[in-house]
Amino acid sequence: xxxxxxxxxxxAKFRVIIPSVFRDLMLEHYTNKVTLTKDLRDPVIVVxxxxxxxxxxDGFASAPKWDRGMAKAQSFYIGNAYRQEFDGxxxxxxxxxxxxxxxxxxxxxxxxxxxxxxxxxxxxxxxxERELKEQGEVEGMLDALRRYNLNY
Numbered sequence: 001x002x003x004x005x006x007x008x009x010x011x012a013k014f015r016v017i018i019p020s021v022f023r024d025l026m027l028e029h030y031t032n033k034v035t036l037t038k039d040l041r042d043p044v045i046v047v048x049x050x051x052x053x054x055x056x057x058d059g060f061a062s063a064p065k066w067d068r069g070m071a072k073a074q075s076f077y078i079g080n081a082y083r084q085e086f087d088g089x090x091x092x093x094x095x096x097x098x099x100x101x102x103x104x105x106x107x108x109x110x111x112x113x114x115x116x117x118x119x120x121x122x123x124x125x126x127x128x129e130r131e132l133k134e135q136g137e138v139e140g141m142l143d144a145l146r147r148y149n150l151n152y
Contacts, residue, residue: 001025002112010106014099015091017108018047022117023090028125031085037078038072041126042128043102045094045119052115053081094119 006019018026026032030049037046037053041082048056082095094104102121109125111118120128131137 001114002117003114004112005108005125008108008119010108012093014094014096015087015096016110016119017089017091018086018110018117019061020090022110022112023086026038026086029124033083034092034118035083036084036094037077037094038098038101039118042118043121043124044116045102045104046113047092047117047119049127050083082147106125 002022004021006018006021008016008019011014013134020137023032026034026049030051035048035050035053036047038044039046056077057125060078061069063070065076067138080097080101082098084092097103102119104119104121107122109118109120109122111125112118117151132141
């Protein structure tokens with residue numbers, strides 16, 4: 001389970017160091033191979049452990065072909081998927097289409113998200129956090145936690 005926020009930097013060769021706490025979990029439970037994709041909702045790059053992303057692809061393969069929404073989601077995720085692996089220094093290369101998708105600059109936020117890791121621009125992450133703290137958002141999150149019996 002990936003959790004936590006870590007500031008990081010995109011280097012001149014478009015690589016980001018994935019924090020050791022995340023890499024260690026990936027290596028302990030999976031491999032050093034990951035798949036990077038766009039996110040449907042937020043301006044973020046999602047770093048999936050390869051076996052977890054394979055499970056997502058298997059789900060797409062078994063989904064009904066007539067479901068137009070599923071077909072669109074499949075196109076989005078599979079069409080924007082890039083297989084990578086960590087280099088010897090724990091860095092992962094960010095392909096240009098993904099960098100453009102989020103307008104990735106030098107300063108980034110690497111954030112754990114249970115089954116995957118997200119890469120945000122530092123500014124987008126800060127804005128996201130501010131938005132989450134707004135009163136209406138807090139009440140909505142508390143309602144969702146109660147609906148799923150995750151009492152806080």
